[in-house]
Amino acid sequence: MSEQPAPGMRAAAVHAAALLRRAAPAHAAGYLAVSLAGALVPVAVAWMTKLTLDRLASPGAVGAVLGLAAGLAAAGLVGSATPQSGQYLRAEIDRRGGLLAKDELFAAVERYAGLARFEDPAFLDRLRLAQQSAQSPGYLLDAMFSVGQGALALIGFAGSLTVVSPWLTVAVLLASLPAFVVELRLARQRAAMAWDVEPVHRLEFAYTMLLSTVEAAKEIRLLAAGPWLRGRMTGQLRRANAAKRAMDRRELGQQTALALLAAVVSGGGLVWVILGAAGGRLTVGDVSMFVAAVAGVQSAVDGLVRGIAMTHQRLLVFGHYLAVVGAGPDLPEPAAPRELPRLSRGIELRDVWFRYGDDHPWVLRGVDLVIPHGQAVALVGRNGSGKSTLVKLLCRFYDPSRGAILWDGVDIRDVPVTELRQRIGAVFQDxxxxxxxxxxxxxxxxxxxxxxxxxxxxxxxxxxxxxxxxxxxxxxxxxxxxxxxxxxxxxxxxxxxxxxxxxxxxxxxxxxxRDLMILDEPSAGLDAEAEHDVHAMLRRIRGSRSSLLISHRLGAVRDADLIVVLADGVVAERGGHDELLAAEGTYAHLFGLQAAGYAGEPVT
Ligand SMILES: Nc1ncnc2c1ncn2[C@@H]1O[C@H](COP(=O)(O)OP(=O)(O)OP(=O)(O)O)[C@@H](O)[C@H]1O
Structure with missing residues (x-):
């Protein structure tokens, strides 16, 4: 993959928050409350435990100890009830948010009027990541809340630890600084890896589809191509796994080093506190508070850093969702749309040039053609001569690279594309x-x-x-x-x-x-009777509607009002059947070959 997109973290965060607010406001608020409780309960428990132990050590404080014990029991209750409700709320947020996000995503995809984006691998990768993101927007909330949760717990425990020893607090906080830097870098690398691995997964998916769809099953079995395709599928999976493994190993090394550093700091601190309590400088409650606070600070820092890293990574992925949703029209929209008149004169292709991309060869090189109102036009030509491409331009799935298509004199780029398509009926070749x-x-x-x-x-x-x-x-x-x-x-x-x-x-x-009926190879798989019916239908609509028929069976096009031969990207011949036979050009040659086949004459 060539470039990592920069989707704008802030925009992604704002959009994600707005989406969840619309999808599940009450559940999001509830989840926030439960997350806050989850962060505050351990701090409260640590404090109440310290106070209880200190009071127990000094005699005659039964009343106060009773109150603390009740507080501890209440905190325990809250602590044990919050995970379940959190889980339920989180799942509901995913369901509601996922529904809205998916709907929004595909509504945006539907607005793409052309086909080019669906043929752009980079766009398809982005679409897949966007779908992943839309599937479970609650993940984003998780990530953001865990930042808040981590921050609250950190403030609570660091404050508590300061009571025991300000210096230890500084040491524990300093020791967790590298974790911030390292985890953030890892998150960026993980997001970049996900983007790089996406095309590999797309290929793997393509092979998986080939191995599991009925359309491919026949040929693959006859050709015994299954093991070869399976090898390709697992090859892609191995490539993706290798990239992920490298990332996991990098994480393993760096996170192990961070964990060791944290263990050294807390181990040293524990020795100091125990010695302090033995020497009478600190109380038993201080020791308990120290143990809870160091563990609390470290897990809060861990949660905070992971939360920031996760938020960063998920916002990057959510950025793809945002990019798809906000991609804007793929075909230029007219600033002042014109009305599409009911076809009364005809459709004109005026010097139409087209290629599928700047690095693709020209398919059409200056096509001039008129499909008159009420007439049946047949388009013939060798494979790959651009007949279906011309049809796609008529439906405005792409715009001509040069030239114009005029509908009763109105450029079809100047009318809303939906209006144009309402006037067309078509059977595509595929x-x-x-x-x-x-x-x-x-x-x-x-x-x-x-x-x-x-x-x-x-x-x-x-x-x-x-x-x-x-x-x-x-x-x-x-x-x-x-x-x-x-x-x-x-x-x-x-x-x-x-x-x-x-x-x-x-x-x-x-x-x-509709004004224009397009039939691109409509009778390739039809029996003779059905083919006859198709042409009867075309004759019926002749006079009131225009039609464009593409066929390699030249017998089927012979009574069209106008036969057009496309070759080398231009209209090479045009005229009625008899006229073209008399001209003895490509049409006459191809017709002669087919007619000889039917007559049983040897084909030369
Ligand atoms: N989506 C696409 N992207 C890139 N190139 C394309 C695309 N579709 C068609 N082409 C190329 O454009 C050329 C014309 O193809 P087109 O399908 O228009 O020919 P055709 O005359 O309809 O052929 P056939 O008689 O075989 O149906 C071919 O060389 C083909 O490879």
Missing amino acids: FMTYDLSALDNIAIGDLSALDDPERVEAAARRAGVHDVLAALPEGYRTPLTRTFFSETEREGVALSGGQWQRVALARAFLRAD
């Missing part, structure tokens, strides 16, 4: 197969159809998949996945590739009233 019910799989095309099963059925009929879906064990409510059960605990079903493609078509047909 369409989704959602692990949802059949109904959901189709209705997601237009969520207003969720409560209108008849519309969903009509779309499924048009895509030729209604009979299949209606015959499923729970009809349209059946999950189209073998991964989950339905609401009634019945197993889902698996569809065939072509059936899935019809479901994706049905999803797009729910949007058939």
Whole structure:
């Protein structure tokens, strides 16, 4: 990983506090009270023990001793009740805070209109850390409270120790100074290590997914590639473990040295106090107070330092959450958005250049193309010629690197992207197969159809998949996945590739009233009948809607109003089927090859 981000500790702390205040204010206040009690009870117990012992040593103070004994019992009660309530409050804070944080995180991710961030490894690492942070925001509170707890206990015990010996207090405090410095440095190093190890975990996760998903299981078993992938997965895990082990060892060495230093100081002090009590300079209560105070100071310093270190580390990680939530739009938003007119003339790509990144090759190199209103345009070209890329630009998943896309003359960058997408229906080449019910799989095309099963059925009929879906064990409510059960605990079903493609078509047909219908390889897995239906649908919408059809089956595109051949990043040929055949260019060549295949002629 190239750089460690600097997310702004203060901003992270303020945001975390605000988040928890919104999510669980009463629980956070309760947790604070319980934490304070946890810090103060041991100090109070130490004092009451000292006073009790001193009074017991001097005769005739039964009344006062009784009061102290009652105080000690009460402190014991508080001390034993606080951990359980603290644990409950802490868990509830996590649940409520986690819910809010996760919702906030994914609402922010949803606002990213483009795709580029989802293809940026550094961003994906950040997103994973942000998710970790959102999972359990109570950790942050823990860390911050332990700073307060440590500070209170430190003040209490150091003050108490001063009563026995101011010099010893100074020595104990000085001895704990290195711990501050070392632990803080370790926390920074741990946070940097977590950031560096993130890409390794991402790879490990990718291999884990390959080894555990049904999509990959077939090929991996046939190819006997499991051990090879497992080796890669464990290799990544070993790399991550090595980095963590190195960090743990560093911590072990440094923290052991710190512990030894603390032991030397408290051991020396104990000898001095015992000698003092034996010589009559100190009381028995002083010895008890000393033992409690030294242990208390050391554990308070330990808690304080760890609290600061933890806060530092968790704020750094929480900074990733903050960075994702506050990342702002990934595509420029128009300052003064224009209205998108109902398409009446057409969509024009004007000298469109595009590449996926500055160090990527140009995919489109000055495409000029008009998709006229009410016409069916077919886009053909060799693999990798940029057809799907052009579709992604039309949906504004990316902006052209140069040039513009005009919708009835309006640059699509000047209109709200959601408005643009409302006007488009599409089946992408890599369409989704959602692990949802059949109904959901189709209705997601237009969520207003969720409560209108008849519309969903009509779309499924048009895509030729209604009979299949209606015959499923729970009809349209059946999950189209073998991964989950339905609401009634019945197993889902698996569809065939072509059936899935019809479901994706049905999803797009729910949007058939939109201005532009994009079909990117919609019939690759379809049987001849279904393919025929797709083209019948395209003919039906012709005249009132524009469509863009991408297909390698040239027989399927021959009756488009306009056929466009994309090659070398530009429009190489355009025209009607007969026109392009007569031109004897790429289209004619490819069509000839396919036609010869169908006619059974030898292909030359
Ligand atoms: N997300 C991406 N990031 C980087 N490069 C990409 C990305 N998607 C596509 N490309 C590259 O852009 C080029 C065009 O790809 P595109 O998918 O647009 O081609 P296509 O004409 O649709 O191909 P096919 O006929 O095989 O579907 C290819 O060289 C591909 O490697």
